[in-house]
Amino acid sequence: MTMMLRTPVAADLTRVASDLARWQSDEWPGFLHPGDLGWHSLVGAERTAADVRVWAYDGKTVAIGLLDEPDLLRMAVDPSVSDDESVAAHIRRDLEDPEQGVLAAGEAVIEARGAHALQDSLRTEGWVDDEPWTPLQLRLDEPLNVERLKRAAVRVASVGPDEAATWIAVHWSAFRATPLDDETRARFMQRWTTMATGPFADLAQHLIAFDSDEAPVAVTSVWAAGPGRPGLIEPMGVHKDHHGRGYGVAITLAGARALQQAGSSSAVVVAEGSNDGALATYVAAGFVPSTPVTDLSRA
Incomplete structure (x- = not known):
């Protein structure tokens, strides 16, 4: 099993949005939506692509993150692996290693709604609950x-x-x-x-x-x-x-x-x-x- 982290290019954004769209359902936990990428694209396609991170497990996209700010990562994890501890551990290591190019050391916020295993993994490493948000439907x-x-x-x-x-x-x-x-x-x-x-x-x-x-x-x-x-x-x-x-x-x-x-x-x-x-x-x-x-x- 191989986990790969990459930063897409502008030409990849349609595919990224398509992958993200497939994870949206009426059991929506409030996680990253293709529309979030759309609104972020005020900065342009190239900059938007540079702000996106994609994790693939054996070639299949399993998580997508958007750096809304340098210290704020908004994520969605494929619901089929939201409880997978192995996937969560791989992602968490990337998030905590500045060399991976996701988050720098120091203060940071991660939005990982619905990603139960990832949330648990981050909490074991000292991440704490931030301000509450309310999903509405x-x-x-x-x-x-x-x-x-x-x-x-x-x-x-x-x-x-x-x-x-x-x-x-x-x-x-x-x-x-x-x-x-x-x-x-x-x-x-x-x-x-x-x-x-x-x-x-x-x-x-x-x-x-x-x-x-x-x-x-x-x-x-x-x-x-x-x-x-x-x-x-x-x-x-x-x-x-x-x-x-x-x-x-x-x-x-x-x-x-x-x-x-x-x-x-x-x-x-x-x-x-x-x-x-x-x-x-x-x-x-x-x-x-x-x-x-x-x-x-x-x-």
Whole structure:
């Protein structure tokens, strides 16, 4: 048995996403989704590939990691080997050895949800539970209750690069709540266009909600993993001037509807346990929270 660790090149990303998609199911533990790679690809295909790590066991991909930050690795492990102690031991050794080029020595966080054997192996080496996160899921194999979407009286548009400036302005307001200067807008538009036309473009739909005055009030991107698999909502935000009017629930339901039309079995998202506003929005949209999960950290 041979375990190999590699860093893919840009041309490999479609295959990496395909492998990752096969592991997505409605028993979703909140682990890495192809949509996470898609959103990360704001940095471009080459940089995204450089941030990905792939573990193969006898030629079969068994784990995929994404360095969201140099000290933050987000992972998914093939559910068929999630309890395999031998696979876990190989991966853990790579994670703890700076020479392997995954994590440097010192402080680090690993997101390994659902990878039971790997979590246990890391804990035995001194890794400890980090802050809790809550996976949420909305089943799409039955009619979707869009009453809150209708009540919000918004027009929802699926947009591409031509509408990037509008999408970006709402997203910036939702997450930064600071003025967006021309230089930053131009840089973000270039990154957004790179993402929207990159190797994961076919997985995504980018939505904007407009109110009755045609003001853009909320945005989301949703990412399919293929028919019969859960699709990811990432990100979702409401313009700071339009909070408290139900637009977060509305755009979330619009995203779920888009995923349903694409054949997804459910819509999924993970929210920080301390983010009461996000949790309340998703629950109001019909999402069901599952047991909170923690990442693992090393001091």
